[in-house]
Amino acid sequence: MLDDPLRWSSADQERALRTISRWYDLDFGPLTDDLEMILELASGRERVLELGAGSGRIASPLAASGHRVTAVDSSPAMLALGEPRMREAGVDLRRSDMRCLSLEARYDLVLIGLSTFQHLLRREDQLAVLGCARTHLAAGGRLLIDWTAPRPDDLDPTPGPMQFEWMRRTDAEEWVTKHAAQELALDRSCGSAIDRASPIAWITYQYDAVDDSGSVERSLARFPLRVNLSAGEMSGLLHEAGLRAVDWFGSWQLDEPGEGDRLIVSAEAA
Ligand SMILES: C[S@@+](CC[C@H](N)C(=O)[O-])C[C@H]1O[C@@H](n2cnc3c(N)ncnc32)[C@H](O)[C@@H]1O
DSSP: OOGGGGOOOHHHHHHHHHHHHHHHHHHTTTOOHHHHHHHTTTTTEEEEEEOOTOTTTTHHHHHHHHEEEEEEEEHHHHHHHHHHHHHHHTTTTEEOGGGGOOOOOEEEEEEEEEEGGGGGSSSSHHHHHHHHHHHHHHEEEEEEEEEOOOGGGGGGGOOOOOEEEEEEEESSSSSSEEEEEEOEEEEEETEEETTTTSEEEEEEEEEEEEEETEEEEEEEEEEEEEEOOHHHHHHHHHHHTTTEEEEEETTTTTOOOTTSSEEEEEEEEO
């Protein structure tokens, strides 16, 4: 299995997303706390651009509540899942890599939700996306980024255990169980993290679907994520991309940074 996350290709990414997209609605459909926060922060901002919109979990309700929404994603599997509901809600859907997006329109809010920013493994990719986001901001527009706050075990080289996340019933009356694990990507030659300053972890999602006869079908998706991304590092990236942070939050309930397990920044052109 691939060890070096920097050799991760878009074909590898799509293979993982094909598995994840099959269970995405069951997995993330019940999540609404981030959406409530986004609806609140988007208030009064008519034109919204979501980068990495995936299944349209956020873009569709934003459009249904009256915003003019453009949704961008690079994954055919995720777009296939989201397209019907996004079209129905009136979302303008674009298949594109957010690192090199170029649209004519400008937006009152550019959104990078649910840890999507952590799919950007290299500093040059992070800066490319922030640069694109800045280019697409209208005068007075805001960029909102929501990601997982650094955790104490992000830099622990011991592989994390496979942990139970949920067991849910599908419409097809199957029981599905999800487990997930996080393992720091190591340089096998010396056993240390590939880059402690910008660490990457392998995330494994394991879904087990049990049908009425008791047969189990297991699917695994393994993908790399940039972890331990601090507010300080994000401030530096924003500055380099010609942006500046206006507000920081630590949870979807808009607690102070450090008081929750998220980091959320609202930024504007500097
Ligand atoms: C964690 S999902 C989030 C989906 C959706 N925003 C939500 O909140 O449910 C991340 C999404 O980002 C997309 N993505 C990752 N890298 C991308 C890139 N370079 N360009 C466009 N989309 C990308 C993936 O295809 C995936 O759909």
